[in-house]
Amino acid sequence: MIQRIPFRLQPMLASLIAKPFDKPGWVYEEKYDGERVLTYKEGQRVLLLSRNGNDKTGSFPEIAAAVEKLRPATLLLDGEVVVFDHKRVSRFQLLQQGRGKPMYAVFDCLFAENKDLREKALRERRLMLEKFVSSKGVLLVSQRLTPNGVEAYKLARRRDYEGLVAKDLSSPYIEKRSKFWLKVKVHQEDEFVIAGYTAPERSRKHFGALLLGAYEDGKLYYVGKVGTGFDDKTLAALYKRFHLLVSRKAALVNPPQEHPITYLQPQLVAQISYQELTANRRLRQAVYLGLRDDKRAKDVILPKTRA
Numbered sequence: 001m002i003q004r005i006p007f008r009l010q011p012m013l014a015s016l017i018a019k020p021f022d023k024p025g026w027v028y029e030e031k032y033d034g035e036r037v038l039t040y041k042e043g044q045r046v047l048l049l050s051r052n053g054n055d056k057t058g059s060f061p062e063i064a065a066a067v068e069k070l071r072p073a074t075l076l077l078d079g080e081v082v083v084f085d086h087k088r089v090s091r092f093q094l095l096q097q098g099r100g101k102p103m104y105a106v107f108d109c110l111f112a113e114n115k116d117l118r119e120k121a122l123r124e125r126r127l128m129l130e131k132f133v134s135s136k137g138v139l140l141v142s143q144r145l146t147p148n149g150v151e152a153y154k155l156a157r158r159r160d161y162e163g164l165v166a167k168d169l170s171s172p173y174i175e176k177r178s179k180f181w182l183k184v185k186v187h188q189e190d191e192f193v194i195a196g197y198t199a200p201e202r203s204r205k206h207f208g209a210l211l212l213g214a215y216e217d218g219k220l221y222y223v224g225k226v227g228t229g230f231d232d233k234t235l236a237a238l239y240k241r242f243h244l245l246v247s248r249k250a251a252l253v254n255p256p257q258e259h260p261i262t263y264l265q266p267q268l269v270a271q272i273s274y275q276e277l278t279a280n281r282r283l284r285q286a287v288y289l290g291l292r293d294d295k296r297a298k299d300v301i302l303p304k305t306r307a
Helices: 061-068 092-096 122-132 149-158 232-245
Strands: 013-016 026-031 035-042 045-050 074-082 103-112 139-141 163-168 177-185 189-198 210-216 219-226 261-264 269-273 287-292
Touching (some): 061 139, 092 287, 149 163, 210 269, 232 261
Antiparallel strands (some): 026 163, 035 045, 074 103, 189 210, 189 261, 210 219
């Protein structure tokens, strides 16, 4: 008999908040800097799906093989595929560039042994997760920090994590962004749409800087450029992808007043680290980290500026 999980789901997403907090009944986990993946085990068949439903099974065969060896015939896990640096800190750039060994940091269990767990409280789902998954090989049960949320944030800062995620232990799994999961950033990282590029200067090949944008009320707004974070291989690979996206018109409602610029159809999404988004909505000290194929350009929303 072929085992099946009778549904496919959308991942539960955390809401961004400005400051850490401490509250009874909440736990505080390391925020991993990787690629969100839902993993379906149905008998001997394992399927890894990205946040927007792309099949990632072939990209992470060791993870798929490790999940296939887990005891339950049916199992649905939620987690983040990550690559750690030498300090055991996850870095999206390492994952995107194929440097290091991908691991699967699992933080939720939604289906196990033919039982739907989505309506169960997080504390029950975590117990089920720990029953079937251990931190061994390429699998890792997500790390919980100290019980105090403010101290957990300080710990995340000391260890140079991307941030932390606070979770209500009584919460069910909700297939949308929720206030039951809250995230606080240590580093400023966000996704932005690549809307064009400038010409290369001096010894730089292919292009100079990328024009970045984000949506607000259905319109794509220019938020600045990024010209660092590229090696020669990345410059060449991006430039090759740009060829089919060249556009005569700017998709931005407020394009920069400089020339020459090559505009692109707004389809590619880049992960960017930056110091801040200023009051006039421009990125300071932006660094390119990599492309994201797990998020649609239309879902890239303009971050809020600091008050």
